[in-house]
Amino acid sequence: MALDYAKCAQEIFSHLGGRENLVSAAHCATRLRLVTVDNSKVDMKALENVEGVKGVFSSNGQLQLIIGTGTVNKVYDEFLKITGMTAATKDEVKAAAAAKQPLPQRLIKSLGDVFVPILPAIVASGLMMGLVEALGNAIPSFAGSDWYGFLDLVSGAAFAYLPVLVAVSAARVFGGNIFLGGVIGLCMIHSSLINAWSVASYEGAIPTWNLLFFTVNKVGYQGHVIPVIIAVWLMCQIEKRLHKIVPEVIDLFVTPLVTVLTTAFLTFTIIGPIFSTAETYLLSFAQWLITVGFGIGSLAMGAIYPLTVVCGLHHMYNVIEAGLLAEGGLNIWMPIASAANFAQCGACLAVALKSKNPKNKTIAIPSALSAALGITEPAIFGVNLRLVKPLVCGMIGGAIGAMFGAIMGIGANAYGVTGIPGFLIVDSGKILPYAILLAISGGVAFALTWVVWKDEESAPAEKPVETAPAAPAESAEPVVYAPLTGSVVARDQIPDETFASGVLGDGCGIEPTVGEVVAPCDGVISTVAETRHAVGISGPADMELLIHVGVDTVEMKGDGFKALVKTGDTVKKGQKLLTFDLAKIRAAGHPTVTTVLVTNADDYAGLTLEAAGSVTAGDKLIAVQKA
Incomplete structure:
Protein backbone atom coordinates (compact mmCIF):
# COMPACT_ATOMS: atom_id res chain seq x y z
CA MET A 1 0.00 0.00 0.00
CA PRO A 102 29.93 23.77 20.82
CA LEU A 103 32.40 26.57 20.12
CA PRO A 104 35.53 24.35 19.97
CA GLN A 105 33.83 22.07 17.45
CA ARG A 106 32.77 25.05 15.33
CA LEU A 107 36.31 26.47 15.38
CA ILE A 108 37.90 23.18 14.30
CA LYS A 109 35.30 22.70 11.57
CA SER A 110 35.96 26.20 10.28
CA LEU A 111 39.68 25.45 10.00
CA GLY A 112 38.87 22.35 7.99
CA ASP A 113 36.50 24.27 5.74
CA VAL A 114 39.19 26.88 5.08
CA PHE A 115 41.97 24.42 4.28
CA VAL A 116 40.23 21.65 2.33
CA PRO A 117 39.64 23.73 -0.84
CA ILE A 118 43.25 24.94 -1.01
CA LEU A 119 44.83 21.54 -0.35
CA PRO A 120 45.12 20.66 -4.08
CA ALA A 121 47.29 23.75 -4.59
CA ILE A 122 49.39 22.92 -1.52
CA VAL A 123 49.77 19.27 -2.53
CA ALA A 124 50.75 20.12 -6.11
CA SER A 125 53.28 22.69 -4.94
CA GLY A 126 54.72 20.38 -2.30
CA LEU A 127 55.20 17.49 -4.73
CA MET A 128 56.76 19.76 -7.35
CA MET A 129 59.03 21.33 -4.74
CA GLY A 130 60.30 17.91 -3.67
CA LEU A 131 60.82 16.80 -7.25
CA VAL A 132 62.70 19.98 -8.22
CA GLU A 133 64.95 19.73 -5.16
CA ALA A 134 65.66 16.06 -5.86
CA LEU A 135 66.62 16.81 -9.47
CA GLY A 136 68.81 19.71 -8.37
CA ASN A 137 70.69 17.48 -5.91
CA ALA A 138 71.06 14.63 -8.40
CA ILE A 139 72.11 16.82 -11.36
CA PRO A 140 74.25 19.79 -10.18
CA SER A 141 74.18 21.41 -13.64
CA PHE A 142 70.38 21.43 -13.57
CA ALA A 143 70.39 23.37 -10.28
CA GLY A 144 71.81 26.43 -12.03
CA SER A 145 69.66 26.22 -15.15
CA ASP A 146 66.79 28.45 -16.25
CA TRP A 147 64.42 25.48 -16.02
CA TYR A 148 65.35 24.99 -12.38
CA GLY A 149 64.66 28.65 -11.64
CA PHE A 150 61.31 28.52 -13.43
CA LEU A 151 60.17 25.31 -11.73
CA ASP A 152 61.38 26.59 -8.35
CA LEU A 153 59.24 29.71 -8.82
CA VAL A 154 56.13 27.69 -9.74
CA SER A 155 56.55 25.17 -6.94
CA GLY A 156 57.13 27.80 -4.27
CA ALA A 157 54.32 30.18 -5.23
CA ALA A 158 51.59 28.56 -3.10
CA PHE A 159 53.78 28.68 0.01
CA ALA A 160 55.18 32.17 -0.62
CA TYR A 161 51.66 33.60 -1.00
CA LEU A 162 49.83 31.24 1.35
CA PRO A 163 48.13 34.11 3.26
CA VAL A 164 46.32 35.13 0.07
CA LEU A 165 45.01 31.59 -0.54
CA VAL A 166 43.96 31.30 3.09
CA ALA A 167 42.29 34.73 3.03
CA VAL A 168 40.24 33.98 -0.10
CA SER A 169 39.13 30.61 1.26
CA ALA A 170 38.32 32.07 4.69
CA ALA A 171 36.19 34.82 3.12
CA ARG A 172 34.19 32.14 1.33
CA VAL A 173 33.69 30.16 4.54
CA PHE A 174 32.68 33.21 6.61
CA GLY A 175 30.34 34.57 3.96
CA GLY A 176 32.29 37.64 2.86
CA ASN A 177 33.46 38.97 -0.48
CA ILE A 178 36.32 36.68 -1.50
CA PHE A 179 38.07 39.48 -3.40
CA LEU A 180 38.07 41.74 -0.37
CA GLY A 181 39.48 38.78 1.54
CA GLY A 182 42.20 38.51 -1.10
CA VAL A 183 43.04 42.20 -0.61
CA ILE A 184 43.51 41.65 3.13
CA GLY A 185 45.78 38.68 2.40
CA LEU A 186 47.81 40.75 -0.05
CA CYS A 187 48.16 43.59 2.46
CA MET A 188 49.65 41.16 4.96
CA ILE A 189 52.46 40.14 2.57
CA HIS A 190 52.85 43.40 0.64
CA SER A 191 56.24 43.97 -1.00
CA SER A 192 56.77 47.19 1.01
CA LEU A 193 56.95 45.07 4.18
CA ILE A 194 59.99 43.13 5.30
CA ASN A 195 59.48 39.48 4.42
CA ALA A 196 58.78 37.59 7.65
CA TRP A 197 61.30 34.92 6.65
CA SER A 198 64.03 37.58 6.34
CA VAL A 199 63.56 39.34 9.68
CA ALA A 200 66.21 37.27 11.48
CA SER A 201 68.88 38.30 8.97
CA TYR A 202 67.68 41.91 8.58
CA GLU A 203 70.46 44.41 9.27
CA GLY A 204 69.62 47.46 11.33
CA ALA A 205 66.46 48.47 13.17
CA ILE A 206 63.13 47.21 11.89
CA PRO A 207 61.24 50.17 10.36
CA THR A 208 57.91 51.08 11.95
CA TRP A 209 54.68 53.04 11.45
CA ASN A 210 53.20 55.25 14.18
CA LEU A 211 49.44 54.86 13.79
CA LEU A 212 47.47 56.69 16.50
CA PHE A 213 48.53 54.98 19.73
CA PHE A 214 50.20 52.03 18.00
CA THR A 215 53.74 51.43 16.83
CA VAL A 216 53.59 48.87 14.01
CA ASN A 217 56.60 46.95 12.74
CA LYS A 218 56.73 46.89 8.93
CA VAL A 219 56.98 43.11 8.80
CA GLY A 220 54.86 40.83 6.64
CA TYR A 221 52.96 37.71 7.66
CA GLN A 222 54.43 35.24 5.17
CA GLY A 223 53.57 31.70 6.22
CA HIS A 224 51.18 32.75 8.99
CA VAL A 225 47.70 31.25 9.09
CA ILE A 226 45.85 32.11 12.31
CA PRO A 227 46.20 35.93 12.06
CA VAL A 228 44.96 35.77 8.46
CA ILE A 229 41.89 33.71 9.35
CA ILE A 230 41.01 35.96 12.31
CA ALA A 231 41.48 39.10 10.20
CA VAL A 232 39.24 37.83 7.41
CA TRP A 233 36.60 36.67 9.90
CA LEU A 234 36.54 40.23 11.29
CA MET A 235 36.40 41.63 7.76
CA CYS A 236 33.34 39.51 6.98
CA GLN A 237 31.54 40.69 10.13
CA ILE A 238 32.25 44.35 9.26
CA GLU A 239 31.16 43.88 5.66
CA LYS A 240 27.87 42.17 6.60
CA ARG A 241 27.08 44.87 9.13
CA LEU A 242 27.78 47.67 6.66
CA HIS A 243 25.60 46.07 4.00
CA LYS A 244 22.69 46.34 6.45
CA ILE A 245 23.17 49.96 7.47
CA VAL A 246 24.69 51.68 4.42
CA PRO A 247 22.10 53.03 1.92
CA GLU A 248 22.04 51.00 -1.30
CA VAL A 249 22.87 54.01 -3.45
CA ILE A 250 26.35 54.32 -1.89
CA ASP A 251 26.81 50.74 -0.66
CA LEU A 252 28.84 49.67 -3.69
CA PHE A 253 31.81 51.91 -2.90
CA VAL A 254 31.37 52.81 0.80
CA THR A 255 31.15 49.25 2.13
CA PRO A 256 34.28 47.85 0.43
CA LEU A 257 36.29 50.99 1.25
CA VAL A 258 35.39 51.09 4.93
CA THR A 259 35.65 47.30 5.25
CA VAL A 260 39.17 47.03 3.85
CA LEU A 261 40.52 50.15 5.59
CA THR A 262 39.09 49.21 9.01
CA THR A 263 40.15 45.58 8.74
CA ALA A 264 43.67 46.46 7.59
CA PHE A 265 44.14 48.93 10.44
CA LEU A 266 42.91 46.47 13.09
CA THR A 267 44.95 43.67 11.54
CA PHE A 268 48.29 45.49 11.70
CA THR A 269 47.70 47.13 15.08
CA ILE A 270 45.91 44.44 17.10
CA ILE A 271 45.06 41.15 15.37
CA GLY A 272 48.43 40.52 13.74
CA PRO A 273 50.65 41.16 16.76
CA ILE A 274 48.40 39.26 19.19
CA PHE A 275 47.58 36.20 17.10
CA SER A 276 51.00 35.85 15.48
CA THR A 277 52.41 35.67 19.02
CA ALA A 278 49.74 33.11 19.95
CA GLU A 279 50.59 31.10 16.84
CA THR A 280 54.26 31.16 17.82
CA TYR A 281 53.40 29.70 21.23
CA LEU A 282 51.23 27.05 19.56
CA LEU A 283 54.09 26.04 17.29
CA SER A 284 56.51 25.95 20.20
CA PHE A 285 54.11 23.65 22.05
CA ALA A 286 53.78 21.41 18.98
CA GLN A 287 57.54 21.20 18.60
CA TRP A 288 57.92 20.42 22.30
CA LEU A 289 55.20 17.75 22.11
CA ILE A 290 56.83 16.04 19.14
CA THR A 291 60.32 16.01 20.63
CA VAL A 292 59.60 15.54 24.35
CA GLY A 293 60.86 12.44 26.14
CA PHE A 294 62.53 10.52 23.31
CA GLY A 295 59.51 10.82 21.08
CA ILE A 296 56.83 10.04 23.69
CA GLY A 297 54.72 12.96 22.47
CA SER A 298 55.00 11.73 18.88
CA LEU A 299 54.09 8.23 20.02
CA ALA A 300 50.88 9.57 21.57
CA MET A 301 49.98 11.62 18.48
CA GLY A 302 50.72 8.70 16.15
CA ALA A 303 48.29 6.60 18.14
CA ILE A 304 45.39 9.05 18.26
CA TYR A 305 45.83 10.48 14.75
CA PRO A 306 43.35 8.01 13.14
CA LEU A 307 40.75 8.95 15.75
CA THR A 308 41.06 12.60 14.72
CA VAL A 309 40.42 11.46 11.14
CA VAL A 310 37.28 9.67 12.30
CA CYS A 311 36.13 12.86 14.04
CA GLY A 312 37.05 15.03 11.05
CA LEU A 313 39.56 17.04 13.10
CA HIS A 314 42.73 16.20 11.17
CA HIS A 315 42.60 19.27 8.92
CA MET A 316 43.57 21.44 11.89
CA TYR A 317 47.09 20.00 11.62
CA ASN A 318 47.58 22.04 8.44
CA VAL A 319 47.86 25.13 10.63
CA ILE A 320 50.72 23.56 12.58
CA GLU A 321 52.52 22.32 9.45
CA ALA A 322 52.25 25.68 7.69
CA GLY A 323 53.56 27.44 10.78
CA LEU A 324 56.49 25.08 11.22
CA LEU A 325 57.60 25.76 7.66
CA ALA A 326 57.07 29.50 8.07
CA GLU A 327 59.43 29.49 11.04
CA GLY A 328 62.16 28.45 8.61
CA GLY A 329 62.44 24.90 9.89
CA LEU A 330 61.23 21.51 8.75
CA ASN A 331 57.71 20.15 8.90
CA ILE A 332 58.23 17.61 11.70
CA TRP A 333 54.50 16.90 11.95
CA MET A 334 54.42 15.16 8.57
CA PRO A 335 56.22 11.98 9.81
CA ILE A 336 53.52 11.53 12.46
CA ALA A 337 50.78 11.66 9.85
CA SER A 338 52.73 9.37 7.51
CA ALA A 339 53.31 6.81 10.24
CA ALA A 340 49.64 6.83 11.26
CA ASN A 341 48.38 6.60 7.68
CA PHE A 342 50.79 3.89 6.55
CA ALA A 343 49.97 1.85 9.64
CA GLN A 344 46.29 1.88 8.66
CA CYS A 345 47.44 0.70 5.23
CA GLY A 346 49.31 -2.22 6.83
CA ALA A 347 46.32 -3.23 8.94
CA CYS A 348 43.95 -3.01 5.99
CA LEU A 349 46.34 -5.02 3.79
CA ALA A 350 46.48 -7.76 6.42
CA VAL A 351 42.69 -7.99 6.31
CA ALA A 352 42.79 -8.15 2.52
CA LEU A 353 45.33 -10.98 2.45
CA LYS A 354 44.08 -12.97 5.43
CA SER A 355 40.36 -12.80 4.77
CA LYS A 356 38.71 -15.61 2.85
CA ASN A 357 35.59 -13.53 2.51
CA PRO A 358 35.54 -12.08 -1.03
CA LYS A 359 33.52 -9.13 0.25
CA ASN A 360 36.37 -8.12 2.55
CA LYS A 361 38.97 -8.49 -0.18
CA THR A 362 36.96 -6.42 -2.63
CA ILE A 363 37.04 -3.31 -0.47
CA ALA A 364 40.23 -3.88 1.54
CA ILE A 365 42.70 -4.14 -1.36
CA PRO A 366 41.93 -0.78 -3.03
CA SER A 367 41.49 0.83 0.40
CA ALA A 368 44.97 -0.29 1.46
CA LEU A 369 46.44 1.14 -1.74
CA SER A 370 44.65 4.43 -1.11
CA ALA A 371 46.03 4.58 2.45
CA ALA A 372 49.55 3.92 1.17
CA LEU A 373 49.15 7.07 -0.92
CA GLY A 374 48.00 9.08 2.10
CA ILE A 375 44.19 8.90 1.73
CA THR A 376 43.04 6.76 4.65
CA GLU A 377 39.28 7.35 4.79
CA PRO A 378 38.39 4.25 2.70
CA ALA A 379 40.63 2.04 4.85
CA ILE A 380 39.50 3.51 8.17
CA PHE A 381 35.76 3.79 7.51
CA GLY A 382 35.37 0.90 5.10
CA VAL A 383 37.50 -1.74 6.83
CA ASN A 384 39.48 -1.03 10.00
CA LEU A 385 36.95 0.93 12.05
CA ARG A 386 34.19 -1.55 11.20
CA LEU A 387 36.33 -4.51 12.29
CA VAL A 388 37.80 -2.60 15.31
CA LYS A 389 40.88 -4.76 15.92
CA PRO A 390 42.66 -3.70 12.68
CA LEU A 391 42.07 -0.05 13.66
CA VAL A 392 43.67 -0.62 17.07
CA CYS A 393 46.59 -2.51 15.52
CA GLY A 394 47.06 0.37 13.10
CA MET A 395 47.10 2.84 15.99
CA ILE A 396 49.87 0.84 17.67
CA GLY A 397 51.91 0.67 14.45
CA GLY A 398 51.44 4.39 13.90
CA ALA A 399 52.54 5.21 17.43
CA ILE A 400 55.77 3.21 17.12
CA GLY A 401 56.55 4.64 13.67
CA ALA A 402 55.89 8.21 14.82
CA MET A 403 58.21 7.80 17.81
CA PHE A 404 60.93 6.47 15.51
CA GLY A 405 60.45 9.51 13.24
CA ALA A 406 60.86 11.91 16.16
CA ILE A 407 63.99 10.16 17.45
CA MET A 408 65.54 10.23 13.96
CA GLY A 409 64.59 13.90 13.44
CA ILE A 410 62.71 13.27 10.20
CA GLY A 411 61.09 16.32 8.64
CA ALA A 412 59.65 17.55 5.36
CA ASN A 413 60.04 20.67 3.25
CA ALA A 414 56.33 20.96 2.45
CA TYR A 415 53.02 19.53 3.59
CA GLY A 416 49.79 18.11 2.20
CA VAL A 417 51.05 14.63 1.29
CA THR A 418 52.02 11.57 3.32
CA GLY A 419 52.81 7.92 2.73
CA ILE A 420 54.62 6.98 -0.48
CA PRO A 421 54.25 10.44 -2.10
CA GLY A 422 55.94 11.80 1.03
CA PHE A 423 59.30 10.72 -0.41
CA LEU A 424 59.07 13.76 -2.68
CA ILE A 425 58.86 16.28 0.16
CA VAL A 426 60.87 14.63 2.96
CA ASP A 427 64.21 16.26 3.78
CA SER A 428 66.80 14.86 1.35
CA GLY A 429 69.02 13.70 4.20
CA LYS A 430 66.24 11.65 5.78
CA ILE A 431 64.98 9.56 2.86
CA LEU A 432 66.31 6.27 4.25
CA PRO A 433 64.99 6.88 7.79
CA TYR A 434 61.64 7.85 6.25
CA ALA A 435 61.54 4.55 4.34
CA ILE A 436 62.29 2.73 7.61
CA LEU A 437 59.51 4.71 9.34
CA LEU A 438 56.98 3.49 6.75
CA ALA A 439 58.28 -0.07 7.03
CA ILE A 440 58.00 -0.01 10.84
CA SER A 441 54.53 1.55 10.86
CA GLY A 442 53.03 -0.64 8.18
CA GLY A 443 54.92 -3.76 9.26
CA VAL A 444 53.93 -3.61 12.94
CA ALA A 445 50.28 -2.92 12.05
CA PHE A 446 50.26 -5.72 9.47
CA ALA A 447 51.82 -8.26 11.85
CA LEU A 448 49.56 -7.40 14.78
CA THR A 449 46.44 -7.51 12.63
CA TRP A 450 47.50 -10.85 11.16
CA VAL A 451 47.86 -12.30 14.65
CA VAL A 452 44.90 -10.82 16.54
CA TRP A 453 42.21 -10.45 13.89
CA LYS A 454 40.16 -13.52 13.06
CA ASP A 455 38.51 -13.76 9.67
CA GLU A 456 35.33 -15.31 11.05
CA GLU A 457 34.66 -12.12 13.02
CA SER A 458 33.58 -10.37 9.85
CA ALA A 459 32.40 -13.27 7.75
CA PRO A 460 29.04 -14.43 9.11
CA ALA A 461 27.41 -17.41 7.56
CA GLU A 462 25.74 -16.57 4.31
CA LYS A 463 21.99 -16.38 4.53
CA PRO A 464 20.27 -18.84 2.25
CA VAL A 465 18.91 -17.16 -0.82
CA GLU A 466 15.18 -17.41 -1.00
CA THR A 467 14.01 -19.22 -4.08
CA ALA A 468 11.39 -17.25 -5.89
CA PRO A 469 8.41 -19.00 -7.48
CA ALA A 470 8.88 -19.77 -11.13
CA ALA A 471 7.67 -16.90 -13.28
CA PRO A 472 5.93 -17.27 -16.58
CA ALA A 473 8.32 -17.20 -19.51
CA GLU A 474 6.77 -14.03 -20.86
CA SER A 475 7.35 -12.16 -17.58
CA ALA A 476 11.12 -11.87 -17.15
CA GLU A 477 12.50 -11.03 -13.73
CA PRO A 478 13.82 -7.43 -13.50
CA VAL A 479 17.59 -7.00 -13.60
CA VAL A 480 19.77 -4.16 -12.36
CA TYR A 481 22.85 -3.68 -14.52
CA ALA A 482 26.02 -2.07 -13.19
CA PRO A 483 25.76 1.74 -13.46
CA LEU A 484 29.52 2.19 -12.98
CA THR A 485 32.83 0.55 -13.77
CA GLY A 486 34.82 -0.53 -10.72
CA SER A 487 34.92 -3.11 -7.92
CA VAL A 488 31.79 -4.50 -6.28
CA VAL A 489 31.43 -3.86 -2.54
CA ALA A 490 28.97 -5.80 -0.38
CA ARG A 491 26.14 -3.66 0.96
CA ASP A 492 27.13 -4.24 4.60
CA GLN A 493 30.64 -3.00 3.82
CA ILE A 494 29.59 0.34 2.35
CA PRO A 495 31.34 2.95 4.59
CA ASP A 496 28.04 4.61 5.52
CA GLU A 497 26.02 3.16 8.38
CA THR A 498 22.68 4.10 6.86
CA PHE A 499 23.31 2.39 3.53
CA ALA A 500 25.19 -0.55 5.07
CA SER A 501 22.37 -1.34 7.51
CA GLY A 502 19.87 -1.84 4.71
CA VAL A 503 17.26 0.56 6.07
CA LEU A 504 17.09 2.32 2.70
CA GLY A 505 16.93 -0.90 0.69
CA ASP A 506 19.10 -3.76 -0.51
CA GLY A 507 21.84 -3.83 -3.11
CA CYS A 508 25.57 -3.21 -3.09
CA GLY A 509 28.29 -0.63 -3.52
CA ILE A 510 30.81 -0.08 -6.31
CA GLU A 511 34.27 1.43 -5.81
CA PRO A 512 34.43 3.33 -9.12
CA THR A 513 37.43 3.61 -11.38
CA VAL A 514 35.62 5.85 -13.87
CA GLY A 515 33.67 8.97 -12.88
CA GLU A 516 30.55 8.19 -14.84
CA VAL A 517 27.10 6.85 -13.91
CA VAL A 518 24.87 5.23 -16.56
CA ALA A 519 21.29 4.00 -16.32
CA PRO A 520 21.17 0.49 -14.80
CA CYS A 521 17.90 -0.26 -16.61
CA ASP A 522 15.20 1.36 -18.69
CA GLY A 523 13.09 3.69 -16.58
CA VAL A 524 12.09 7.20 -15.53
CA ILE A 525 14.22 9.55 -13.41
CA SER A 526 12.33 9.96 -10.14
CA THR A 527 14.74 12.37 -8.49
CA VAL A 528 18.05 14.15 -9.04
CA ALA A 529 19.75 15.49 -5.92
CA GLU A 530 20.17 19.25 -5.81
CA THR A 531 23.90 18.69 -5.37
CA ARG A 532 23.95 16.22 -8.30
CA HIS A 533 25.59 13.43 -6.28
CA ALA A 534 22.60 11.06 -6.33
CA VAL A 535 19.85 10.00 -8.71
CA GLY A 536 16.70 7.90 -8.31
CA ILE A 537 15.14 5.78 -11.06
CA SER A 538 11.76 4.08 -11.38
CA GLY A 539 12.46 0.89 -13.32
CA PRO A 540 10.60 -2.16 -14.63
CA ALA A 541 8.18 -4.09 -12.38
CA ASP A 542 7.73 -0.97 -10.18
CA MET A 543 11.36 -1.23 -9.08
CA GLU A 544 12.74 1.89 -7.34
CA LEU A 545 16.51 2.43 -7.53
CA LEU A 546 18.91 4.84 -5.82
CA ILE A 547 22.45 5.53 -7.03
CA HIS A 548 24.40 7.62 -4.49
CA VAL A 549 27.95 8.63 -5.48
CA GLY A 550 30.41 8.56 -2.56
CA VAL A 551 29.80 8.99 1.16
CA ASP A 552 28.68 12.35 2.62
CA THR A 553 29.34 13.95 -0.77
CA VAL A 554 26.33 16.19 -0.19
CA GLU A 555 28.85 18.34 1.71
CA MET A 556 30.65 19.09 -1.58
CA LYS A 557 27.63 21.19 -2.67
CA GLY A 558 27.78 19.86 -6.23
CA ASP A 559 31.44 20.68 -6.82
CA GLY A 560 32.83 18.04 -9.17
CA PHE A 561 29.41 16.64 -10.14
CA LYS A 562 27.40 17.13 -13.33
CA ALA A 563 23.84 15.90 -13.91
CA LEU A 564 22.98 14.99 -17.50
CA VAL A 565 19.30 14.24 -16.80
CA LYS A 566 16.46 15.83 -14.84
CA THR A 567 13.48 14.56 -12.88
CA GLY A 568 10.83 13.06 -15.19
CA ASP A 569 13.23 12.14 -18.01
CA THR A 570 12.77 8.72 -19.62
CA VAL A 571 16.09 6.92 -19.91
CA LYS A 572 17.39 3.76 -21.56
CA LYS A 573 19.81 1.23 -20.08
CA GLY A 574 23.38 2.48 -20.52
CA GLN A 575 22.40 6.13 -21.00
CA LYS A 576 24.78 8.50 -19.21
CA LEU A 577 23.15 10.06 -16.11
CA LEU A 578 25.90 11.73 -14.05
CA THR A 579 29.60 12.47 -14.25
CA PHE A 580 31.82 13.13 -11.25
CA ASP A 581 35.43 13.95 -10.44
CA LEU A 582 36.98 11.12 -8.41
CA ALA A 583 40.04 13.21 -7.53
CA LYS A 584 37.90 16.01 -6.09
CA ILE A 585 35.91 13.59 -3.96
CA ARG A 586 39.10 12.10 -2.54
CA ALA A 587 40.67 15.51 -2.02
CA ALA A 588 37.59 16.52 -0.03
CA GLY A 589 38.18 13.51 2.24
CA HIS A 590 35.16 11.45 1.20
CA PRO A 591 35.10 7.70 0.34
CA THR A 592 34.18 7.22 -3.33
CA VAL A 593 32.21 3.98 -2.83
CA THR A 594 28.96 4.47 -4.77
CA THR A 595 25.78 2.90 -3.43
CA VAL A 596 23.35 1.08 -5.73
CA LEU A 597 20.13 0.14 -3.91
CA VAL A 598 16.72 -1.26 -4.73
CA THR A 599 14.91 0.96 -2.24
CA ASN A 600 11.66 -1.05 -2.32
CA ALA A 601 13.40 -4.41 -1.96
CA ASP A 602 10.76 -5.52 0.56
CA ASP A 603 8.24 -5.67 -2.30
CA TYR A 604 10.14 -8.59 -3.88
CA ALA A 605 10.80 -12.20 -2.94
CA GLY A 606 14.55 -11.67 -2.91
CA LEU A 607 17.62 -10.08 -4.49
CA THR A 608 20.70 -11.88 -5.74
CA LEU A 609 24.05 -10.19 -6.25
CA GLU A 610 25.23 -11.47 -9.62
CA ALA A 611 28.70 -9.89 -9.73
CA ALA A 612 31.83 -9.91 -7.57
CA GLY A 613 35.22 -8.28 -7.93
CA SER A 614 35.64 -6.07 -10.97
CA VAL A 615 32.59 -5.03 -12.93
CA THR A 616 32.09 -2.96 -16.08
CA ALA A 617 29.17 -0.57 -16.55
CA GLY A 618 26.40 -2.57 -18.23
CA ASP A 619 27.33 -5.92 -16.65
CA LYS A 620 24.58 -7.82 -14.86
CA LEU A 621 24.75 -6.72 -11.20
CA ILE A 622 21.57 -7.62 -9.28
CA ALA A 623 18.77 -10.06 -10.11
CA VAL A 624 15.40 -9.28 -8.54
CA GLN A 625 12.90 -12.08 -7.87
CA LYS A 626 9.27 -11.04 -8.07
CA ALA A 627 7.04 -11.75 -5.08
Missing part, protein backbone atom coordinates in the same frame (compact mmCIF):
# COMPACT_ATOMS: atom_id res chain seq x y z
CA ALA A 2 1.29 3.45 -0.94
CA LEU A 3 2.50 5.64 1.89
CA ASP A 4 0.15 8.41 3.02
CA TYR A 5 2.59 11.32 2.76
CA ALA A 6 0.41 13.79 4.65
CA LYS A 7 -0.17 11.34 7.51
CA CYS A 8 3.56 10.58 7.69
CA ALA A 9 4.41 14.29 7.81
CA GLN A 10 1.75 14.97 10.45
CA GLU A 11 3.02 12.14 12.69
CA ILE A 12 6.61 13.36 12.35
CA PHE A 13 5.57 16.89 13.30
CA SER A 14 3.60 15.66 16.33
CA HIS A 15 6.78 14.23 17.89
CA LEU A 16 9.06 17.26 17.38
CA GLY A 17 8.01 19.37 20.38
CA GLY A 18 5.83 21.87 18.53
CA ARG A 19 6.42 24.50 15.86
CA GLU A 20 8.38 26.69 18.26
CA ASN A 21 10.98 23.93 18.56
CA LEU A 22 11.73 23.91 14.82
CA VAL A 23 14.45 26.12 13.31
CA SER A 24 14.65 24.91 9.71
CA ALA A 25 13.89 21.97 7.43
CA ALA A 26 15.32 20.64 4.18
CA HIS A 27 15.78 17.30 2.47
CA CYS A 28 18.37 15.49 0.38
CA ALA A 29 17.93 12.43 -1.84
CA THR A 30 16.98 10.14 1.05
CA ARG A 31 16.62 12.09 4.31
CA LEU A 32 14.49 14.78 5.92
CA ARG A 33 16.96 17.12 7.65
CA LEU A 34 15.70 19.19 10.58
CA VAL A 35 17.28 21.60 13.04
CA THR A 36 15.48 21.94 16.38
CA VAL A 37 15.84 24.37 19.24
CA ASP A 38 16.02 21.62 21.86
CA ASN A 39 16.52 17.98 20.87
CA SER A 40 15.41 16.83 24.33
CA LYS A 41 11.86 17.81 23.37
CA VAL A 42 11.92 15.40 20.42
CA ASP A 43 10.44 11.92 20.95
CA MET A 44 13.05 9.89 19.07
CA LYS A 45 11.42 6.56 19.89
CA ALA A 46 8.07 7.67 18.51
CA LEU A 47 9.70 9.06 15.36
CA GLU A 48 11.32 5.69 14.67
CA ASN A 49 7.88 4.07 14.77
CA VAL A 50 6.26 6.47 12.28
CA GLU A 51 5.20 4.61 9.16
CA GLY A 52 7.55 5.62 6.33
CA VAL A 53 10.46 6.54 8.61
CA LYS A 54 13.20 3.94 8.27
CA GLY A 55 15.60 5.38 10.81
CA VAL A 56 16.35 8.45 12.94
CA PHE A 57 19.66 9.84 14.11
CA SER A 58 21.29 13.11 15.10
CA SER A 59 24.47 14.25 13.36
CA ASN A 60 26.35 17.57 13.37
CA GLY A 61 23.43 19.35 15.01
CA GLN A 62 20.90 18.00 12.51
CA LEU A 63 18.03 15.63 13.22
CA GLN A 64 17.96 13.32 10.20
CA LEU A 65 14.99 11.08 9.35
CA ILE A 66 15.70 8.39 6.78
CA ILE A 67 12.70 8.12 4.47
CA GLY A 68 14.00 7.14 1.05
CA THR A 69 14.40 8.41 -2.48
CA GLY A 70 11.27 9.41 -4.35
CA THR A 71 9.37 9.60 -1.06
CA VAL A 72 11.24 12.09 1.10
CA ASN A 73 10.48 14.99 -1.24
CA LYS A 74 6.73 14.27 -1.05
CA VAL A 75 6.76 13.95 2.73
CA TYR A 76 8.79 17.17 2.88
CA ASP A 77 6.21 19.07 0.82
CA GLU A 78 3.44 17.93 3.19
CA PHE A 79 5.63 18.79 6.20
CA LEU A 80 5.98 22.39 4.98
CA LYS A 81 2.20 22.68 4.56
CA ILE A 82 1.55 21.39 8.06
CA THR A 83 4.20 23.46 9.84
CA GLY A 84 3.86 26.62 7.76
CA MET A 85 7.64 26.66 7.34
CA THR A 86 9.35 27.83 4.15
CA ALA A 87 11.69 25.60 2.23
CA ALA A 88 15.33 25.83 3.24
CA THR A 89 18.37 24.70 1.34
CA LYS A 90 20.67 22.05 2.78
CA ASP A 91 23.28 24.79 3.22
CA GLU A 92 20.87 26.84 5.34
CA VAL A 93 20.02 23.82 7.48
CA LYS A 94 23.70 23.01 7.77
CA ALA A 95 24.45 26.57 8.85
CA ALA A 96 21.67 26.53 11.43
CA ALA A 97 22.90 23.20 12.80
CA ALA A 98 26.50 24.41 12.90
CA ALA A 99 25.46 27.42 14.96
CA LYS A 100 24.22 25.06 17.69
CA GLN A 101 27.48 23.11 17.95
